[in-house]
Amino acid sequence: MNGFSPALCAHIARVREWGRAEVRPAGLEADRNGAPLPADHPYFAKYMGFRSEHLPALDDDAVPEGPAVRMVAFNEENAYWDRGMGVAAPGPGLPSRIVATSGTSDQRERFLGPFRGIDQPRWGSFALTEPGGGSDTAAFRTRATRTDRGYLLSGAKCFIGNAARADWVLVQANLDPEKGRAGQRAFFVEHGNRGMTGIKIEKKMGLRAYESVSFILEDCEVAHENILGGERSALTSWSGAYAKTMGTLNTTRVGVAASAVGMARSAYDEALGFAKASGAIRSARVCDRLEAMSRQLRAAWLMTLRAAWKADGKIPNIVDASMAKVFAAETAQELASAGMEIVGLEAGAGHRLIEKLFRDAKALNIVEGTGQIQRIIMGRSLVGLPR
Amino acid sequence: MDFAQSESDDIIAETIGRFAADQLRPCLREFEAARSVSQAVRERYAALGFEALDLPEDAGGAGLGMVSRIRTNRLLAEADAGAALALDRFAPAVYVIEAFGGIAALKSFAAMLARPDTRFALIMDDGAGTSPGTRGEGEAAWVPAAQADVLVGLGPQGAWALQDGFAFEPVAGAALHAAGASRVRYAGTPIHVWHDPALAAWALAKIRLYYASLIWGVLCDAAGFSRSYALERVAFGKPIAHHQALAFLIVDMHVAVERVGLLIEDAARAVDAGDDRAVSASAAAFIDAVEASRFVGSNSVQILGGHGFMRDFPVEKAMRDARALGLLAGGVDAAREDAGAALTATIPVGVAA
Numbered sequence: 001m002n003g004f005s006p007a008l009c010a011h012i013a014r015v016r017e018w019g020r021a022e023v024r025p026a027g028l029e030a031d032r033n034g035a036p037l038p039a040d041h042p043y044f045a046k047y048m049g050f051r052s053e054h055l056p057a058l059d060d061d062a063v064p065e066g067p068a069v070r071m072v073a074f075n076e077e078n079a080y081w082d083r084g085m086g087v088a089a090p091g092p093g094l095p096s097r098i099v100a101t102s103g104t105s106d107q108r109e110r111f112l113g114p115f116r117g118i119d120q121p122r123w124g125s126f127a128l129t130e131p132g133g134g135s136d137t138a139a140f141r142t143r144a145t146r147t148d149r150g151y152l153l154s155g156a157k158c159f160i161g162n163a164a165r166a167d168w169v170l171v172q173a174n175l176d177p178e179k180g181r182a183g184q185r186a187f188f189v190e191h192g193n194r195g196m197t198g199i200k201i202e203k204k205m206g207l208r209a210y211e212s213v214s215f216i217l218e219d220c221e222v223a224h225e226n227i228l229g230g231e232r233s234a235l236t237s238w239s240g241a242y243a244k245t246m247g248t249l250n251t252t253r254v255g256v257a258a259s260a261v262g263m264a265r266s267a268y269d270e271a272l273g274f275a276k277a278s279g280a281i282r283s284a285r286v287c288d289r290l291e292a293m294s295r296q297l298r299a300a301w302l303m304t305l306r307a308a309w310k311a312d313g314k315i316p317n318i319v320d321a322s323m324a325k326v327f328a329a330e331t332a333q334e335l336a337s338a339g340m341e342i343v344g345l346e347a348g349a350g351h352r353l354i355e356k357l358f359r360d361a362k363a364l365n366i367v368e369g370t371g372q373i374q375r376i377i378m379g380r381s382l383v384g385l386p387r
Numbered sequence: 388m389d390f391a392q393s394e395s396d397d398i399i400a401e402t403i404g405r406f407a408a409d410q411l412r413p414c415l416r417e418f419e420a421a422r423s424v425s426q427a428v429r430e431r432y433a434a435l436g437f438e439a440l441d442l443p444e445d446a447g448g449a450g451l452g453m454v455s456r457i458r459t460n461r462l463l464a465e466a467d468a469g470a471a472l473a474l475d476r477f478a479p480a481v482y483v484i485e486a487f488g489g490i491a492a493l494k495s496f497a498a499m500l501a502r503p504d505t506r507f508a509l510i511m512d513d514g515a516g517t518s519p520g521t522r523g524e525g526e527a528a529w530v531p532a533a534q535a536d537v538l539v540g541l542g543p544q545g546a547w548a549l550q551d552g553f554a555f556e557p558v559a560g561a562a563l564h565a566a567g568a569s570r571v572r573y574a575g576t577p578i579h580v581w582h583d584p585a586l587a588a589w590a591l592a593k594i595r596l597y598y599a600s601l602i603w604g605v606l607c608d609a610a611g612f613s614r615s616y617a618l619e620r621v622a623f624g625k626p627i628a629h630h631q632a633l634a635f636l637i638v639d640m641h642v643a644v645e646r647v648g649l650l651i652e653d654a655a656r657a658v659d660a661g662d663d664r665a666v667s668a669s670a671a672a673f674i675d676a677v678e679a680s681r682f683v684g685s686n687s688v689q690i691l692g693g694h695g696f697m698r699d700f701p702v703e704k705a706m707r708d709a710r711a712l713g714l715l716a717g718g719v720d721a722a723r724e725d726a727g728a729a730l731t732a733t734i735p736v737g738v739a740a
Contacts, residue, residue: 287727288723291674292674295674298650298668306390323642327642375638378638379634382634383626383634
């Protein structure tokens with residue numbers, strides 16, 4: 001009883017079939033290898049075919065749900081099969097919305113255009129986090145300096161998704177540190193720029209299917225036209241440009257919550273399936289635990305869906321989005337952990353999906369604003385917690 | 388899924404909200420001490436026309452369904468859960484009569500339903516409906532009511548209704564005093580005996596949602612009151628809400644209450660739609676409300692510190708009321724049994740449903 005329209009259900013059914021047949025096996029392969037699948041792995045070419053032939057863009061007239069609810073439905077199903085492969089999916093990814101809303105028409109054509117109507121996989125990337133600052137954007141140290149030839153970027157970024165294989169990385173750097181956060185701007189750094197060095201693909205506990213990349217920017221030179229929004233806008237509207245970029249990021253919070261719900265559902269299904277097959281479900285304690293997991297999962301799903309529903313209805317949802325993000329992420333973690341207990345030593349043996357989910361799920365309470373940051377955001381709304 | 392309230396629910400919410408704030412909240416301790424709600428307030432509530440909110444129209448009710456009921460209960464209980472129980476002369480006992488006997492059974496009580504002072508009470512009786520034609524006999528240690536004209540018993544197999552042969556004996560009661568508190572002894576010949584486990588489960592689903600929504604209201608009050616207090620109370624030079632330990636606790640309490648509300652509304656929608664998952668969803672909502680009440684009730688007192696422990700503030704009452712409501716409808720362990728039983732089939736959650 002998800003209440004979705006037939007068109008959206010049909011769309012999600014196609015994602016489910018693809019997930020079962022391709023995404024789950026690819027994610028398990030990457031996990032076993034301890035590294036992302038290489039960019040030329042056949043999976044990615046197949047993915048491009050699936051996207052173009054079997055997953056057409058939803059027609060607004062046929063699908064009454066708004067874009068946020070659609071995103072929630074898609075992310076939840078996708079992450080059910082493998083969250084890491086979802087992040088690894090070819091495309092402009094996270095920065096596409098930022099470029100679409102904040103980029104100049106030339107930038108949209110130059111950086112998003114190549115992603116349209118092609119059958120070869122390619123990626124875009126967004127670099128925000130730094131070794132000395134993740135959630136606290138004021139602590140960022142990457143600097144941009146304007147020269148006659150363009151901008152020189154210096155600093156370091158870490159945990160950047162798909163950055164090593166991306167055609168371009170949108171890098172956040174501070175052009176005027178005296179202005180604090182408002183001095184921050186985003187710059188397109190194209191693949192092969194010699195100033196982007198020390199590229200290292202991190203070894204991770206989980207979510208191994210996508211690249212988390214750390215790199216150094218050493219006098220990394222980009223052209224004047226590579227500043228997001230163009231010089232005329234970016235150098236005049238100081239507070240507006242930063243707020244716009246970060247505001248776009250806020251909309252992704254509900255999407256992360258949806259992914260967490262998908263992972264939580266996966267953990268629940270693994271635990272329930274094992275409990276039924278092994279007969280453990282006859283134990284009242286196991287049954288109680290599964291009931292609690294099911295209930296928490298449903299609540300996380302409803303919370304996430306409501307946050308998206310509000311976004312689509314232009315109803316303020318800052319608290320709802322943070323609440324969904326923190327609750328869904330903690331649900332994924334708790335259900336994966338409880339699932340480990342239900343599966344028991346079989347989970348300890350390390351060959352079960354539940355063990356992978358346990359390692360994967362932890363990240364969801366860290367990425368795009370930790371659980372603590374979400375509570376601070378909510379605290380500001382609920383009790384005026386000072387900044 | 389549509390999370391919006393209907394226009395009629397908006398009107399109900401506005402009317403009930405105003406009534407609860409003006410008529411119930413200021414008399415919180417007065418009604419508690421009197422162990423009843425004043426006649427004047429009862430009459431004002433009856434005049435609003437919400438007494439038989441979820442009874443079918445053919446039986447003289449408004450026929451508004453479970454979603455309207457749980458939202459009404461939430462608003463009334465946010466002011467005073469005991470008064471909410473006192474003001475409702477029919478539910479949740481009539482859910483049993485309606486589930487088993489339908490409109491015909493309700494009509495057999497038509498004359499009583501029409502009287503302004505008739506009251507129905509509900510008890511849980513594991514033996515109900517197991518032996519048709521036998522006497523209803525037993526005892527319930529606590530019912531949040533002072534008296535009733537019809538006593539309805541519900542068990543997993545069926546139900547019965549008694550019009551005489553029972554007695555209400557006042558007891559101290561742990562909470563919800565505005566509704567009264569009685570031990571009920573019964574030994575009579577039922578005017579109705581029903582046997583149907585499926586219908587019993589359906590009636591119980593509505594009963595669980597009824598009490599869960601009262602808990603929800605109490606928790607809204609407890610969380611909201613303690614939050615307001617934390618914004619006014621200053622310690623170490625700033626409002627205590629601005630100390631992160633308390634800010635995070637307040638946030639987590641808010642999340643817990645929202646979670647409960649979402650699950651209750653979700654289950655109520657399933658009931659109104661006649662959905663198969665209504666029974667397990669209602670059990671889950673009840674469990675969640677009870678579990679949240681342990682977290683939110685206790686911490687609302689904690690935030691007020693010593694003041695919270697004192698009867699000058701309403702949070703100690705909220706903690707007691709929420710705890711006591713969770714003992715009704717057969718208790719939380721029975722709900723766990725029912726929700727757990729549904730796990731033998733895959734419970735649909737999210738998009739894959």
